[in-house]
Amino acid sequence: MPLRFRSRILDHLAHRNYLPIYAHDIARQLRVGELDDAAYDEAIRQLVFEELIEMGKDDKVRLPRLPEEVEGIIKITPRGAGFLKTDVNYREGDLFIPQGETKDAVSNDRVRVRVVRRGDRTNQGYRPPVGLKQDDNFGRVLEVITRGQTRFAGELTQRGREWIVEPDGRTIRDPIMVRDPHAKNAKAGDKVIVDIITWPENGFLAEGVILEVLGEAGRPDVETQAVIATYMIRQEFPPEALDQASEAAKSFERTTHSANASGSWSDREDLTAKFIFTIDPPDAKDFDDAISITHDAITGNYELGVHIADVAHFVTQDSALDIEASARATSVYLPRYTVPMLPETLSNGVCSLQEGVARFTLSAFIMLDADGKVVGQRLARSVIKSSKRLTYIEAQQLIDGKIDDARKHSKTDPVYSEELLSTLARADTLAKIIRRRRQYDGMIHLDLPVVELVYDTEGHVIDAVPEDQSFTHTLIEMFMVEANEAVARMFAGIETPLLRRIHPDPTFGDIAEVRQFARLAKWRLPEEPTRKDLQALLDATRGLPSSRAIHFSVLRCMSKAVYSPALIGHYALASVHYAHFTSPIRRYPDLLVHRVVHAYVDLTDNGRLSTGGKKRRALTRQMLDDPRTLD
Template sequence: MPRRFRQRILDHLAHPKARPEPFEVLADQLSVPDEELHLLEQCLDLMIEEETLVVLRGCLALPSMPDQISGRFKRHPRGFGFVRTATPFAGGDLYIAAENTGGAMTGDVVQAEVRHGRRGDRSSGRVVEVVQRRRTRFTGTMIKHGSGWIAEPDGRDLGELVVVRDADAKHVSVGDKVVLEIVHFPEGPYQAEGVVVEVLGAAGEPDVETAAVIAAHGLHTSFDDAALDAAGNAARDFEATLPEERAAREDLTDRLIFTIDPDDSKDFDDAISIRWDSRAKEWELGIHIADVAFFVPQNSPLDQEARARGNSAYLPRLVLPMLPEVLSNGVCSLQPGVERMAKSVFVTIDNKGKVLRERFAATVIRSTKRFTYREAQAVIDGDLKAAEGFARTAAEYPNELIEALRMSDRLAKTIQTRRRSDGMIHLDLPDVDLVFAEDGRVVDAVPEDDAFTHTLIEMFMVEANEAVGRLFAKLEVPVLRRTHPDPRWGDMQQLRIAARNAGMDIPEEPTRHDLQRLLDAVKDKPQSRAV
C-alpha cells in the first residue's frame, strides 16, 4: 500500500521549479489525508533506502544529476530537446541545446554528458552517444534536386531533408511517396542520408497516404499462421468448453445486460447492467468487459502478436485489429443473444453518487440488446419511433429494458454531479466523423451526435476503472495509470487571453471550479469551442 504514493512523489519533486521540502510540506502539497500520513512516511522511507530520494538538511529531494546519464531523448521541432531518465533527478529532464543533440531523434536511447549549472540554474547537457535508435525507417516525398534527389520526410521526428543517392535504381518519379532507410542521421553540418526501400505510389493519393502511415509506424497488416491457427482453434473450442467454464463462473445469463456503441461498431467490448434497491436506496451498477484473456493464454503466439501490436489501429476506411477478427468480432465480442465470457465489476452507489462498495467476478453473460448511442437516447427520451430509425438490431423495447436505460441515465447524471463537485472539468468536444468518396478522399466532416448516452457510458467506464485501480492499490500491484496533469502556466495565460476576448475573465491562477464556471458561461455559444 505505501508504494502507491511513489509516482506522485516523483512527479512532484521532479518539477523544474521544485525545491527540497520537509515532510509536512510535501504531505500538504500532495493533499494526503491525516489517516494516510503513516503510509506516506513508509513510502518515503522505502524510497530513501533505495536511494530514489535523499534527505538534505531535514528536507526531502530527488538526488542530483550525475555527470553522465542514460535516457530517452525527445526532440523539439526547433531542434533542441530533453533527455528523460528512467528514475528522475532533481531539476527534471536534462535540456540539450540544438547544437549538442549529436544527431539524436525522438525516442532514441542516448548517453549524455551533464553540464551542471550554477546554484539555482538548470543543468544542460550534450549527447555523446546514441545507444539505440527508436526507428531507422521513415516515409517521405521525393523531390528532384539538380541532378540528384532529396526526400522531404513526413512528420517532425527527422525535421530536415534527406539526401537520396540510389533513387534512380528504384525508378522513382517526382512526387512519389517512399519508405526510406536512414543510413546517416543528421549531425552538425552533415545532412541526413537514406536509401529508398519501397515506392508506395503518388503522394496525396488516399491509399498511398494510408500505406505511408502504416509503414512509418511499423503497423502489422496481417497475422502469421501460428496466430491465425491459435485464434481459429480458440473460437472452435469455445462451445465445447462452455459448460465446464460456466460452472466455474458466476452465471449472469438471466440478468438484463445491454451494450451501447456507435452505429458502425463491429466488436462490442463492454456491457452494462443496473439494479435499484429501493429499501437501501442504492444502485448496483454492473460493468462487464469481454474476457479476452480466456482466449489468449499468456506467452502464446496470440499473446505475443497482441503485445507486438499493442492496440488496434483505426485508419481511414481501415482497421488493423490487435487480434484476429474471428476473436475480436466473434467470440470476444459481447453480441446480443449469445453467451460470452466476461470480467465483471459491480459497484454499489448511493443516491448521492458515492461509491459504497465494489466486487469483482469472472462471469458468463448474455447481452439482451445492442443499442446505438442515438437509439438508447431516443428510448430514454420516450421517442420509440425515432429509436427504431437509429436501431441496428431488432427494435424491440420491453418495459424492463426501457426502465433499465432510464435508471442508467439517472445514475450517470448523479455520478456526473458528484464528479463536478469534486472538480471534474468536462470538455464538450465531440468527435468528428469523416465522410469519404469512393476514391477514399474526404468530402465532409460531421460532428458526432450530442446524445447524453456518450457521457453515460463514459461515467460508467470511469467508475469501473477507478474500482479496479483501488483494488490494485490495495494489493500493491504496479499498473500504468493515465492522469491529467495540471496545465502549464503559459497555457493558462493563453486561456485567460482567449476568455477575455470572449468577454469573460478568470483569475490568474484559476481553480477547477473557476474553469467549470467559464465552460458553463460559453456553453452553446459560438466561442465555446475556441475557449
C-alpha cells in the same frame, strides 16, 4: 507503501516553479494524510539513499545537480538544437544542446551527453553557443547509444540528378538521400519507406535505402499505411497466434453447442435469460461491454450488471497469441482503419457481445442505494445473450420517447420491446444518480470542444462537426467507471496486487499556474485547492470568453494517468480505487486484470463464497500464490 509517493515527490521537485522547502511542507502540498506519514517518510528516506533527491545543509529538499555525463532521450528542434530528457530528474531540468553539438543524433535517440559547465569555459576568447548566456550550462552529445527509429516514411522527389525523400513528421528535419530509387520501381511523388544507413552529420544529409513503395503520396489509404510503417505498428499476426485464435473459436462453438443441448454452462452463471443490452457507436465492430439494470421498488436499491467479454478465456497466458497481444498492447485506431490487438476471429467474432448469440463474460454486479451509494458488489464468470444492440443516438432517442427518430439510427431490426424501454429509463435514472454522487465527491468535468471528422468515400476529410452530445455516452461512462472501481476495490479489500489505472493529484507547481489563469478571470483559487474548488472554477467560467483558456489550463495541470500496482486512486474521477477492466478486447492491461478476476472466482466458487475474517486472509494467501495474479 512508499511506492505510491516516490513518483509524486520526484514530479513535485522537478516542476519548474519548485523552490526548495522542507520535507514536511512537501507533504502538506501533496496532501499526505496522517495515516500515510510513515509511508511518505520512508519514500523520502529511500530517495535520499538512492541519491535521487538531496537534503541540503538547511534540511530543504532538492533534486541533485547534473553529473558530468548523463544519458537520456534527445529531442531536436526545427533549428537544429536539442533538449535532453534525462533518465533521472535533475534540478536544472532538461539540458539544452546547442546546434552543432548534437553529433548525428535525431529526435528520440538515446544519447550520452557531456555536461559543459561555466567552469569549463576558462579559455580566453570563449564565446557561448548561440542562444546561451555566458553562465548557462549546456550539453554536448558524445555518442548515440540506440536509435529511436531507423525507418521513415516520406515522399520521393528529384532534385537535379539527386533523389531524396522528404520525411514525414518532425523526427528527422532534413531530406534523406537515396542512390537507386528505381530498384523498387519508385517514381517521383510516391510515398516510400526508407531505412537510414548513414546518419546526418557535419552538414551532410542522411542516406538511406528504399524498403517499400506504398503508392501515390496524398492518397488517404497510402498515408494511413505510411503511419503504420513509420511507427512499425504490427499488422500481421504470427501463424501460430492465428492458429490458436482459430482453435479457441472452434472450441467455444463446440462448448456452446454442447451447453445448448444439455442446458448447463458448467462453471458459469447462466445469464442468457436476463435482459442485457449494448450501447455503442454506429460503426463499432467489437462489442466488449454490455449492461443490465434491475430496481427494487421496495428498498429503492438498484443492481447494475456490467458484463465484459471474457477475453482471458480465449487467450491462454504465455501462449503465442498472448505474447503477440502483449507486444501490441492495444488496438490502434486510425481514420477509417483499425489495427486490432487480437485477431478478428476473436475481436469481431466469438469475444464480441453480438446481439442474440451466447457469449462468455466476466460480470461485475454493483448494488447501489437510491442515492447512488455502493452497498454491495460481486464478481462472477458468466454467459450472456445480448437482447439488443443500440447506438448512442438511438438509445437517447428511445429514452426521450422519440421512437421514430430512434429507428433512423438503428443498426439492427428497429423493434423496441416494453422491457427495453423500461430498462433504458431505469438506466437513465441510475446514471444521473451516479453522476450526481460523483459530482458531489469531486469528479472533474471539463467542457472542451470535441469534433468528429467527416470523410468522403475515398477517405479525404471534408468536414468537422461537433461530436454527438447524447447523455447515453455519459450513461455508459458512469457504469463502466463503477465496474472498474468495483474490481479495484474488491482486490484492495483482500490485499491482492492488481495493475491499477492511477491518476495522481496535480503538482503544486501546476496548480499555481491554474491560479494565475483564474486571476485573469477574476476568480480566486485557494493555494491548495480541492477538486471541488477546481470544479467551481470550471462551472463559474463555463460560457464566458475565458472559458476555453481556463478549462485548458485545468486540463494541462492534470498529472498523466498511468498503469501501476501502487494504491493510488484516480484524481479526476474522484476514485479511491480504480483499474481498467472494461475493454479487454482492445487493451492488454484489462486482460491482465481479467486473469486476476479468474483466479478470484476460481477460489470463491464463482464469487459465491464469503471472503470475511479468516477466510479473507486465507484467500489473500491463495491469490498471492496464483501465477495469474503475478503475471
